Amino acid sequence: MSNKYDRVFNFSAGPSVLPLEVLENVQKDLLNYKGTGQSVMEMSHRSAEYQKIIDEAEADLRTLLNIPDDYSVLFLQGGGTLQFSMVPINLLRNSKKADYIVTGQWAKKAYKEACKFGDIRCVASSEDKTFSYIPKVSKEDFREDADYVYICYNNTIYGSKFPYIPDTGDIPLVADMSSCILSEEIDWSKFACVWAGAQKNVAPAGVTIVIIRKDLIGHAPEGTPVYLDYKIHDEKGSMYNTPPCFSIYVAGEVFKYLLANGGVKAMHEKDIRKAQKLYDAIDESSLFKGTVEKEDRSLMNVTFVTGDPDLDKEFIALAKENGLINLKGHRSVGGLRASIYNAMPEEGVDALIDLMKKFEAEKK
């Protein structure tokens, strides 16, 4: 590649591409963060300098997503996987019942984990068709006394996304938004808890963001291990123990970058433009085919196949030679997947479409 740093277009599903400008700022500040004479990696999390970093990260995220005051923002460790456990431990607070919609492997893992803690029901699943669609679910499908309803809003592996927000009435709705957070605005009247691992649209791996309505905090049963209780983290401003300092710092830099570039609304418009042109190219192609029902397609993870695993492999290899990497579908489904998160430049999508067209022409 002949760009400034010989960087490739990285279509990885996560950890994934970060905005170049953010990486340059991090590089600039790496050895001496803003005159403190140290890097953020070396800084005490109890220092005034670090407190400013985490406070600003939270404030900027609140601005970007318009998070109401009655929601807490927590920066935790343990990845998405720990949230599969923390959600039921903390939210199964009355009937100990929860209803899950299973739209992919991550939702299924969350469901299975929750089953260890209460009376968990799978309300609907799209596994019958390899998770290639989002089931339609209405209010009547949920148990009235359920403590919460759980969804995975964007399914990273299968490339699908909820085209609607399930109406759960007064039952709190919990959503895993790991692979789509900050790609669209969030209607907080519909979600009681949104959580996201950072390593897709936000920052390097290490921090998981939990945004949760305050009345849902403080219900973990007695004997809950201290780290697994949202209350502890909420009371201590995500500083009960050493937080994932560097990831939070980079997340904060990404938030500042987003605020300076039109915020979530501008990102959403760009994300729609990028996804639309890639889906159009797939739909116009006689070689490549999309794998998800059109109305349920993800803006972030675009999944497609040629129908011939050898041809898929050939295209992935050719793409790599051309500086377009990580286009292989998840190991459990195969085919191709282009993850086009906020930080994927539009030129990356254009380059992919050009190569798909060339490849198709050669194969005719």
Ligand SMILES: Cc1ncc(COP(=O)(O)O)c(C=O)c1O
């Ligand atoms: C939507 C979604 N949820 C959860 C996870 C699991 O996250 P982690 O690997 O941080 O445990 C992933 C990982 O890719 C994901 O895409």
